[in-house]
Amino acid sequence: MRRLRYFIGLIIIILIFGVIIFYPLPSLLEWQSVLLKRCFSILFFCALFCLWRIIKGPTPADRAVAIDILGILVLGFCAILGIPTGRDWYIDIGIAWALQSFISTLALAKYLEGRNFDE
């Protein structure tokens, strides 16, 4: 029963990837921008998984881990958005978001230890 459940889940994941990436492209001239939009939808699924873990995490440490992962994923969002739109300042937003995520993750870890901030 357990192996059957694993098998069904694996088939569903492979189907999602296949439909998103290998669905027939509308025209051969613009295949790069269309494919990048589909890649963007895969990152959207990843962000939904992180939000589900933030909502349903049993302990506060789970929520801190999910916030850390979401902060790195937003950098991938900004990097992919810069290619089809042709605007170079999305990667600047990504750099600023990575700095802010790193500092906030260190503050959350210090809060989880249960001490004061000045040791």
Added chain:
Amino acid sequence: MNETIGMFFIIVGLTFDFFGCLGLIRLPDVYNRLQASTKCVTLGTCSILLGLFLFKGFTAAGIKAILCILFIILTAPVSAHALARGAHKSGVKLWGKSVCDKYAEDKGVNS
């Protein structure tokens, strides 16, 4: 040619991102989730940024992508170690089937 190689790197990075977030959902423990998701998502995002560099070439955006790769490689393990240490000190218990706990043994010997 550069753009095709860049698309290949971006799709590889998206696959790593997806399986990292799947591990964030499926695994049973805080430490397992941290160990699975942090490494996979770091490598996937570095691969996406390398694809952006192959698209843009040596312009301002490409150099910023290389700087982002260096920054992510330096800071993601630091935040992961800090989160694991904070979770262990705040008293989150391990999974029932875990084999050993080296950090608790070291603390017991020292104090």
